[in-house]
Amino acid sequence: MKIFRIFTRDFNQWTNQLVREMYVLKFPEIWGKGLKDQMVHYTGNSFEWWRYEDDYLELQSYMIKKPLSSWIFQETTIEEFKRNIDGFRALSLMAVKDIKDHVEHLSQLKEAFRRIYPWYALCIFVAGHWREKILAMNGQKAQQVIDRLYHGREHSEGMLKINDNHMRAWLGPMLRKKGISGDYLKLMSVEEIDMLVINGKAPKKTELEARAKGFFFIDGKITPIKSFDSFLEQKGLSFDRESVQGLTELHGTVAYQGGIVKGKVKRVFNTDQVKDFRKGCILVTPMTSPEYLPAIEKAAAIVTDEGGITCHAAIVARELKKPCIMATKHATEIFEDGSIIEVDTSKGIVKKL
Numbered sequence: 001m002k003i004f005r006i007f008t009r010d011f012n013q014w015t016n017q018l019v020r021e022m023y024v025l026k027f028p029e030i031w032g033k034g035l036k037d038q039m040v041h042y043t044g045n046s047f048e049w050w051r052y053e054d055d056y057l058e059l060q061s062y063m064i065k066k067p068l069s070s071w072i073f074q075e076t077t078i079e080e081f082k083r084n085i086d087g088f089r090a091l092s093l094m095a096v097k098d099i100k101d102h103v104e105h106l107s108q109l110k111e112a113f114r115r116i117y118p119w120y121a122l123c124i125f126v127a128g129h130w131r132e133k134i135l136a137m138n139g140q141k142a143q144q145v146i147d148r149l150y151h152g153r154e155h156s157e158g159m160l161k162i163n164d165n166h167m168r169a170w171l172g173p174m175l176r177k178k179g180i181s182g183d184y185l186k187l188m189s190v191e192e193i194d195m196l197v198i199n200g201k202a203p204k205k206t207e208l209e210a211r212a213k214g215f216f217f218i219d220g221k222i223t224p225i226k227s228f229d230s231f232l233e234q235k236g237l238s239f240d241r242e243s244v245q246g247l248t249e250l251h252g253t254v255a256y257q258g259g260i261v262k263g264k265v266k267r268v269f270n271t272d273q274v275k276d277f278r279k280g281c282i283l284v285t286p287m288t289s290p291e292y293l294p295a296i297e298k299a300a301a302i303v304t305d306e307g308g309i310t311c312h313a314a315i316v317a318r319e320l321k322k323p324c325i326m327a328t329k330h331a332t333e334i335f336e337d338g339s340i341i342e343v344d345t346s347k348g349i350v351k352k353l
Contacts (some may be wrong), residue, residue: 002053003039003232003239007306008046008286010270012164012186014193016040016047016217018110022117030118031072033062040217041228042187045269046286050239063125064133072122073145078152081119085156088112092163096170105170106197109163110190116156123153128310153310158290161271165291167193175202183272184208187215189222242329249351250328253307255314257345258323261301262353265335268295282341284331288313296322301343303331303350325350 020038027034039050071077091109099105126134127150134142164186171193172182180202187208188196195201210224216231217223225231232238266281268274277283277295286305288296289312296302296316300323304313307326317324323345331350335341340353 001237003050003237004053004056005041005239006049006051006056008048008269009160010046010164010289010291011160012167013040013042013047013188013217013222014167014190015113015160015164016049017190017220018113019117019121020217020220022114022121026114027118027121031063031122032066033059035059037219042211042215042217043228043269044212044214060125060130060133064130064137068138068142068145072119073126073148075148078119078123078148081116081123081152082155084112084115085120085159088116089159089162092159092166094166099170102197106194113163116159119152120156120159123149123156124310127153128308131309150310154315157312157315161289161291171196174200178202180205180208184212187211244330244333247330247334249349250331250334252303252325252328252331252348252350254345254348255302255307255309255324255326256317256322258301258321259345261323261343261345262340263300263343265337265339265341266295267332267335267337268292269332282343284335284341286332287311288316296320301325301345303328303335303341303343305329305331 023035023038025034036052036055041048041050091105091112127146131146134146168182168185171185174196175182175185188203192203211222213224214226214228215222215224216228218235223231261282263280263282265284266277268277268283268285271289271291274292274295277298279298280300281298282301282303283295283299284303285292287307288302288304293316297320302313302317302322302324304326305328307313311326313324313326316322323343325343325345325348328350335350335352341350342353343350
């Protein structure tokens with residue numbers, strides 16, 4: 001079966017698993033249609049989200065034809081979503097010392113996540129990925145709905161990473177008491193985190209060490225892998241692979257024009273690597289998040305693999321007037337740390353010098 005990568009993010013497996021639960025189990029009730037599966041590949045640096053191609057296209061087709069009068073697009077629904085975001089953010093910003101009942105707090109986080117995610121995903125896809133198709137289907141009368149959802153997307157900016165940071169600060173010490181690095185928390189499943197909080201039991205360190213080298217999450221199961229390609233072949237999965245061999249130049253979408261910038265590449269795949277970013281380098285990354293701000297402020301320019309007009313990199317580049325080219329697809333693959341590149345924002349071209 002054909003699959004494709006939808007994007008790369010620095011989340012955690014707890015989030016990935018709850019997202020799968022929503023798409024597979026809850027979205028059919030709320031949206032009227034969901035997905036057969038939400039697959040995740042942990043590369044050792046970050047999480048890639050993969051989907052069945054036909055499955056995704058069916059969902060997209062269904063959603064862009066959905067009447068704009070549907071309750072899920074209404075202003076009152078999006079306002080409630082914003083209020084729920086505020087509640088989820090408040091839980092995720094709670095100081096660890098103020099958590100009185102750890103089991104109850106975990107339950108509240110999960111329930112708050114389940115309340116917000118259907119509309120978080122709706123805001124991302126309708127105001128971003130599916131925007132042009134919905135406008136083509138409905139004309140300018142769809143613009144009001146898109147604007148409403150775009151504002152919801154802005155309101156929710158960074159919330160998943162805020163929650164990720166909270167989970168690490170809260171549960172990391174529990175792992176360390178078991179002789180396991182708190183960094184492994186991002187690799188633990190919903191059930192394993194439940195066991196840690198409710199029963200004080202942690203997964204075997206050897207299992208987490210194997211996962212840290214790479215795993216694939218499919219059909220709700222985590223499988224450590226040594227070779228991504230071999231695993232896909234074993235599962236009968238394939239994807240359209242673009243050859244990057246010999247590529248020295250990429251085209252992308254300009255988020256902010258700042259002329260031509262030349263500099264050294266520094267790749268950042270997750271927030272743990274932000275602290276190593278040096279002033280004047282060019283930030284090359286799959287996609288940014290609010291935690292990337294210290295690196296963005298130091299960067300001479302920003303180049304991303306992914307992104308659209310509503311993505312974090314585009315918004316921040318415009319705010320900070322940073323030269324930025326997005327959606328190059330392969331920048332992190334072909335531009336190595338320390339190599340010199342030219343970012344031409346007048347043409348939307350990034351090339352190795």
